[in-house]
Every structure is written in C-alpha cells, then in structure tokens.
Amino acid sequence: MDDADRGPWDDVPRGLGVVLDEDRGALPYELIHGEALVACAAWGLGDAGVDLVDGGVSWAAVVESGRDVVLHDALCPMTPPDFIDACLQRARESDHPVVGTRPVTDTVKVVSDGVVGQTLDRDSLVAVASPLVIPAAVLASLPRRPASDLARAVADLEAAGHPVEALQAPPEGRRVSSPDDVRLLAALTQRPA
Structure with a gap:
C-alpha cells in the first residue's frame, strides 16, 4: 500500500473488544440465526476490525495496552460492524467516549412516592444500546473497570467528568x-434467500 492509499487510522493500533455477557442470565446464549447471541456479538467486533480480548486477560493488562476499548453488549448481537467501527472512529476523533443508543418508543412516566405522575417527552430520551467505546487516554484515568451494564458505565463516565x-x-x-x-x-435481520 502506498501513502496515497493510506487512511487516517492506518497507523493507529486496532481497538480491543470485550463482549459483555455477565449479569445477563442465560439470554446471551439464546440462538439467533442458529448462533448464540454472544458469538454473534464477538463476530461483530472482529468484523469491525477490533481485536477480541480473552476473558482471562486482566483489566490492568487491557489498560496497559494503551489501546482504545470497545465494550459490546452480548444482548445487542446484531449491531452492524460498520456501526461499531463508526463509534470507534468517532471516539478517536473526539477523544471522548462514544455510546450507541436507540430512540425510546415506550411511554415513560415519572413516579414519585409511589404515585404515577407526568409523562416524559420520549423525544428527549434515548436507550443505551451498544457499543461503548472508551479512548485509551480516558481508560487510563479510570479508577476501575467500567460497569458491565452500559447505561451504568455511561453514567459513571459522565460523573467522572468524561462527557x-x-x-x-x-x-x-x-x-x-x-x-x-x-x-x-x-x-428484522433475516437475510433474503
């Protein structure tokens, strides 16, 4: 490949990917298109150009690698690899964590002291999906491994001053x-025969 064919990320180490399946019961092992959800999530990371981290690797070793980390929820198994890559590239451009979200379609009510109150405007709400990409510099500043619940991990990052x-x-x-x-x-994801 000559310099004209090189992209802006060709000299950047590949991201490291962690598939999150803990605290999710047996659901990550349900089958979709004949494969376990957790396997589909892992393949999505690989197809996005992210190196999957073995579960036996310590979190300290992941941080010490100096690489960006992609946390991918096994319960979002069909997240397209190009979307995972787009989140990784955006995190690299901004130096901020990036999370995939979906619009909220359910009616959401405020409950106070056991009393159901007003309806929230769902246009102002999002549901955390996957992935959560944490740039290496942000990762190095965290005191511990992010929560396996991505909504909680996002809240923790923002509370620590990382938008x-x-x-x-x-x-x-x-x-x-x-x-x-x-x-x-x-x-939804059935491919035509």
Whole structure:
C-alpha cells in the first residue's frame, strides 16, 4: 500500500473488544440465526476490525495496552460492524467516549412516592444500546473497570467528568431483553434467500 492509499487510522493500533455477557442470565446464549447471541456479538467486533480480548486477560493488562476499548453488549448481537467501527472512529476523533443508543418508543412516566405522575417527552430520551467505546487516554484515568451494564458505565463516565457522545444505532443494533425480543430481532435481520 502506498501513502496515497493510506487512511487516517492506518497507523493507529486496532481497538480491543470485550463482549459483555455477565449479569445477563442465560439470554446471551439464546440462538439467533442458529448462533448464540454472544458469538454473534464477538463476530461483530472482529468484523469491525477490533481485536477480541480473552476473558482471562486482566483489566490492568487491557489498560496497559494503551489501546482504545470497545465494550459490546452480548444482548445487542446484531449491531452492524460498520456501526461499531463508526463509534470507534468517532471516539478517536473526539477523544471522548462514544455510546450507541436507540430512540425510546415506550411511554415513560415519572413516579414519585409511589404515585404515577407526568409523562416524559420520549423525544428527549434515548436507550443505551451498544457499543461503548472508551479512548485509551480516558481508560487510563479510570479508577476501575467500567460497569458491565452500559447505561451504568455511561453514567459513571459522565460523573467522572468524561462527557459521552451518543450515536444512534441502526434498528438491528437494538438490545434484546427476552426470547421474544430475540425472535423479533431475528425477523428484522433475516437475510433474503
């Protein structure tokens, strides 16, 4: 490859990817298109050009690598690799964490002292999906491994003074919460024969 063919990220080390499946019960092992959700999430990272980190690697070693980290929720198994890559590139451009989100479609009410109150404007809300990309410089400043719940990890990052940018994930990047959701996602992502 000559210099004219090189992209802006060709000299940047590949990101490291962690598939989050802990504290999710058995759902990450449900099948979609004949494969476990957790396997599909791992393949998505690989197809995005991210090196998957083995579960036996210590968090300290991940931080010491000096590489950007992509946390990918096993319950967002069909997140397109190009979206994962776009989040990684945006985090590199901004030097801020970036998270994939989806619009909120449910009605959300305020509850105070057990009393249901006003309806929130869902246009001002987002649902955290996947991935969460943490640039290496931000990662090095964290006192501990981010929470495996990405919404909690985003809140923790923002509380620590690291603004998190949200990018809207495509519909196939939605998070599943039940076997029924897996069937819906399978129908949404079915490839034509």
